[in-house]
Amino acid sequence: MAVIEEGKVFVGTSGHPEYVQLPFANRHGLITGATGTGKTVTLQILAEGFSKAGVPVFCSDVKGDVAGMAMPGEPKDFLAKRAEKIGFADEYAFEAFPVVFWDLFGKEGHPVRTTVSEMGPLLLSRLLGLNDTQEGVLNVAFRIADEEGLPILDLKDLQALLVYVAERASELTVRYGNISKASVGAVQRSLLVLEQQGGQMFFGEPALAISELMRTAPDGRGIVNILAASSLMQSPRLYATFLLWLLSELFEELPEIGDPEKPKLVFFFDEAHLLFNDAPKALLEKIELVVRLVRSKGVGVYFASQNPLDVPDTVLSQIGNRVQHALRAFTPRDTRAVKTAADTFRPNPDFKTFDVITQLGVGEALVSTLEAKGIPSIVQRTLIRPPSSRMGTITEAERQAVIAASPIGTIYDVTIDRQSAFEMLKAKVEDKVAEAPAGPPPDVPGEGSGSLLEEILGLNVPRNKRLSTTQKAAREVTRDLSETVGGALAGSVGRQIFRSVLGGILRR
Structure with a gap:
């Protein structure tokens, strides 16, 4: 019996084949289940099916297992038995899929970057964990940058801009409300924490072009874009914010196409609870809006998580395709x-969904997908098909070979540092210094003389004594901490920041 059909992604067999219908694949999906029940393999076989249908895929690789899609699978007894049991043996074959690896840190894939301006103050506030007052300061900084034509491309631009705002606090408070030095200092400290986590590598140019994720291979299969996320998961807020930014960029850039014959892109969001945990109401509303509207751009979003409670009801209500592995x-x-989980399925008169969820074996799931006219199918107890690509990780040599053969090439390998807010503010200060009337030099050049902006730009000390942007920001933060919580804590933080400037903390 042939189970592969045109216009469908074969998921498994429940007594009859179960499919995700391509015309309804952009109605989003949810893959849930306890650890070790087979969620990753389900994600893998869905990604394979979409790729074979010519649909590009983006997915994060939290444990390193999804990388196996770049290599063909290997014959194993349990795979052959599963294929035989579900009537898939005649069509089951091993193959590698066209894969492009990405990595925010640039180690296990092509570097991924965006600019601070493109991230925007709402997502950046979420990334930095700012409170409402601090977010207000950040919004003012972005407003000033827009009004004065100051591009905020990387973190040093934002650091310089925040100091610029702080030095104009009295003037700006009249227009935008209170701007305290303490709030600016808190934002600067959050930026330093982000730097310690390697976040500065994410901000800069060349920024990722969304079109890179929409590629197909010469043989017509969709490219599978895999984000190496094992290291990134050490910074869960950065992970979640990046994926949300990427989703919002797809929403902003792609044209409206309604319901296409197949999606333009399928986006898998693993560890989906990180997206919603502790998210403020304003951000949750934006997430719900993007998820609701991005489907009309031809993008299907598939959330994967251990628990269906991880996803808000307002998002769950928009999901049409569901795969539920065992829960305890x-x-x-x-x-x-x-x-x-049981209540979200269309009931099956042959069994009680609530009872079956706790009885499912590994590689077995309850499946309900959208059928004709977008109606959810009756939930079925399904044996998931075995993957055609490798189950498990790949070697470093295999990864580097895939990267070397990537169609992306070396476009993103070298960072570009063009003129932006840092350089423009530096030029402003230099012009101001040049126009100032000459006077007698001070007897002893004090380390703190001049404005903080001049210090952070390295303009009011001899060249051989100038510190880097990060060092200047770190020194100012250390001073602020010293005033706030005492010299002992400040000394500790100062040593940590000093190590980060030398690269010790940033090398993970």
């Missing part, structure tokens, strides 16, 4: 999760 019901919260 050891606590009252676990029981609520099982009930929530």
Whole structure:
């Protein structure tokens, strides 16, 4: 019996084949289940199916397992038995898929960058963990940059801009409300934490062109874009904010196309709870809006998480394709999760969904997808098909070979540092210094003489004693901390920041 059909992605068999219908694949999806129940393999076989249908895919690789898609699978007894059991043996074959690796840190894939301006104050506030007052300061900084034509491309631009805002606080307070030096200092400290996590590598140019993710291979298969996220998961807020930024960029840049015959892109968001945890209401509303509207751009978003409670009801209500692996019901919260999962499915008269969810084996799931006219199918207990690509990770040599053969080439390998806010503010200060009347030099050139902006730009000390932007910001933060919480803590933080300037902390 042939189970592969045109216009469908084969998921597995429940007694009859179960599919994701390509015309409804942009109605989003959800893959949930406890650890070790087979979520990653389900994500993998869906990505394979979309790729074979000519649909580009973007997915994050949290554990390193998804990278195996770049290599063909290997014959194993349990794979052959599963294929035989679900009637897939005649069509089952091993193959590698066209993969492009990406990495925010540029180590395990092509570097991914955007500019601070493109990120915007709302997402940046989320990334930095700012409170409402600090977010207000950031909004003022962005407003000033827009009004004065100061491009904010990287973190040094933002650091210089914040100091510029602080030095004009009295003037700007009249227009925008109170701008305190303490709030600016808090934002600067958050930027230093982000730098310690390697976040400065994410901001700069050349920025990622969204079109890079929409490629197809010469044989017509969709390129599978895999974000190396094992190191990135050490900074979960950066991980979640990056993926949300990417999703919003797709929403902003892609044209409206309604419901196409197949998606233009399928976007897998693993560890989806990180997107919604502690997100302020304004950000949650934006997430819900983007998820609701991006489907008309031909983008399907598939969330993967351990617990269906991780995804807000307003987002769950927009999801049409569901794969539920086993859940455990050891606590009252676990029981609520099982009930929530069961209630989202169209009931099957042959079994009680609530009971079956806790009885599913590894590689087995409850599946419901959209059928004709977008109606959810009756939930079915399904054996998931085995993947055609490798299950598990790849070697470093294999990864480097894939990167070397990538169609992206070396476009993003070298950072470009063009004129932006830092250089423009530096020029302003230099002009101001040049126009100032000459006077007798001070007897002893004090280290703190001149404005902080001049210090951070390295303009009021001899060239051989100038510090880097980060060092200047670090020194100012250390001073601020010293005044606030005492010299002992300030000394500790100062040593940590000094190590980061030398690169010790940033090398992970």
